[in-house]
Structure formats: C-alpha cells, structure tokens
Amino acid sequence: MALKEEYRTLVTSIIDKTRILESATAIKTETEQALTQATQHVEYNTASLRADQAALAALEVQIFGA
Helix, strand or coil: CHHHHHHHHHHHHHHHHHHHHHHHHHHHHHHHHHHHHHHHHHHHHHHHHHHHHHHHHHHHHHHHCC
C-alpha cells in the first residue's frame, strides 16, 4: 500500500507542478511582450523628443541668430 500512496502523491505533485509551470510560462510570455512594447514606446518617444529638440534649436537660430 505504501508504494501506491507514494505513486499517487507523486502523480498529483507532477500534475500540480505542470499546471503551475504552464501558468508561470504564460505570465512570463505576457510580461516579455509588455516589456518589448514598453521598450518600443520609449525608443519612439526618445527619438521624437530629440527631433523636436533639434527642430527647436534650428528655429531658435533663425529667430535669435547664432
């Protein structure tokens, strides 16, 4: 009987851990996608800010001179 109980315990543990691993993997994938999207937003907004700063500097030269 002890072997059967140990067998059932291990099978239950494996099933539970498999479900937890699947859930954690899904969370990891979602998090990686969100991080990629956030990184893209930061890169876009950084480039946009630099372009606006350059345009402002050029306009200041036209208005106020060198």
